Amino acid sequence: MEKFIKLTATAVPLETENIDTDQIIPARFLKATDKAGFGENLFRDWRYTKDENLNPDFSLNNPSYAGPILVAGDNFGCGSSREHAAWALKAYGFKVVVSSYFADIFKGNALNNGLLPVQVSPEFLEKLFDYLNSQPSGEIIVDLENQQISIKDSGEAENFEIDPYKKTCMLNGYDDIDFLLSRRNAIKKYEDKQLQI
Amino acid sequence: MKKTLFDKIWDSHVVESIPNGPDVLYIDKHLIHEVTSPQAFNELKERGISVYRPDKIVATADHNTPTLNQHLPIKDLLSRKQLSELTQNCEENNIQLYGLGHPYNGIVHVMAPELGITQPGMTIVCGDSHTSTHGAFGTIAFGIGTSQVAQVFASQCLLVEKPKKMRVNVNGKLKKGVLPKDVILYIISKLGTNSGTGYFCEYAGDVFENMSMEGRMTVCNMSIEMGARGGLIAPDDTTFNYVEGKEFAPKGEEFEKRKAYWKTLKTDENAVFDKEVSFEAEDIEPMVTYGTNPGMGIKLTGSIPTGAGKSADKALEYMGFVQGESLLDKPVNWIFIGSCTNSRIEDFRVAASYIKGKQKAANVNALIVPGSRQVADQIKAEGLQEIFENAGFTLRQPGCSACLAMNDDKIPAGEYCVSTSNRNFEGRQGQGARTILASPLTAAATAVAGKLVDFTKSLN
């Protein structure tokens, strides 16, 4: 997994609330058996109109916006457990998703793929939207080490929470499989004990 | 310390706790299917590690399978490849697969319980969010992502932080025509789609105690739609009687031994929950959704709330509804009775009992998709097939089907579908399709009337 320490970059706002994983990557694109290529179909049905043209009203298609940070409305990633949603965001080029709320499974999937979910207060989220509306090329600083997100121009900042174990993983680029494999002895011991019950 | 049902099962599965970090949780059963497993198998191959406990894994093919002509090769090449990879991966790793055409094949959350693979007190995971279904047996069951599928392959364990605990109590007597699906749609409409995030939810009270296993599965299935990782109900005689005699359930003395342990699996009196809410059974009526998430539900006879804000406006525009209107008498061209929420034998019995001697309306396409081969066989054996066919309903072969429309079973853009599935997201049942979630009884009544009607008056 790629390491994540600190990122200063422009962002794409997506003010819709309750964005579910079916919107992030519709089910008809889940037939692949590898992780490649999902970026093209990220938000497919919002990005394209029915006749397959780019939808000019969708913010990912707005030429004023670009960058590896997605700032999205409340309750992002609800719905299905499909990790394809995290792969699609990653493959499209996002490294951070900011929202005021994340669905559990999505949050775990994102962290397992080096995509950092940053949960902010509803007030700070509003500030970010206002900032990006008035300043589309404005930069946001995401500092994982200090667990802080800030608006570069104004310096307004907020701290965010992350599980300390997950933070270490992200900072170092480790993943859970490495850790679990190192615990095989303890797992075996647990299994032996269970057999006796 | 007083413990909840959830604590008891969780604590007995903790291999070790990482200081300031998650628990290493042991997994008793790992269910897999074609869509979320291939990348996990690849991950293991790339790292050169083998599956640690293949005997604790059971595989089925369900999401991406056709519901017509299952004996023929699958036409869609990508789907065919996905299924053949599952077969190959299972063979290479000694994993039991109940693939297409096998008598045990079916939607993962329907086949595992009916085979006795799901048992009280277990930890069960699957790369599918509706794994919460199995909580109906008093198990800790939850959906995981593909990276976690790989973790369980590698170690039979997961690194997870212990969730918080909530309890939803519903007491009293349910009104006529109110099914378990209405109960859970009601709860979600009251609590909202992220009320359960970070929680495991126990359902308690006499409404659940008096419910069949099928009904309990319908309720626990939709726990994820309020954001909860899982839901669970304490096992009791209804549970034990259901499990006993099932193919893979313990037998004889071993069953009695297990049962003695299962009986201890209940929340201690005075155990503390992080959150607790209560509802009255009498307040619940048949429910329908009007929007694009399962929390946007109203009574069948109610009207769409007014003044709900930007998100709601977007949802209503997609659905073609307006604030304040009633859904009664809305013409509906499609109904779908199926999905892991409502495709068990009891669901088809209740639909058939309403439909018997009636005809579907001419404008309606009525799709019936059993959850498993066993359910399909029982539909035939009980004579329900005739009832459906005489009424003009189409009975298909088992699978996820129009619940997620990965195969050919799609609802056309702009059309309404009263569906017994669990998600009414934009495009879930096909691009542009408009889903109204409801119970099998509401779906059956809609098919007959060709529109949403208050059928409760005609029930005897």
Ligand code: SF4
């Ligand atoms: S029936 Fe629907 S919700 Fe259930 S497992 Fe299949 S796709 Fe998922």
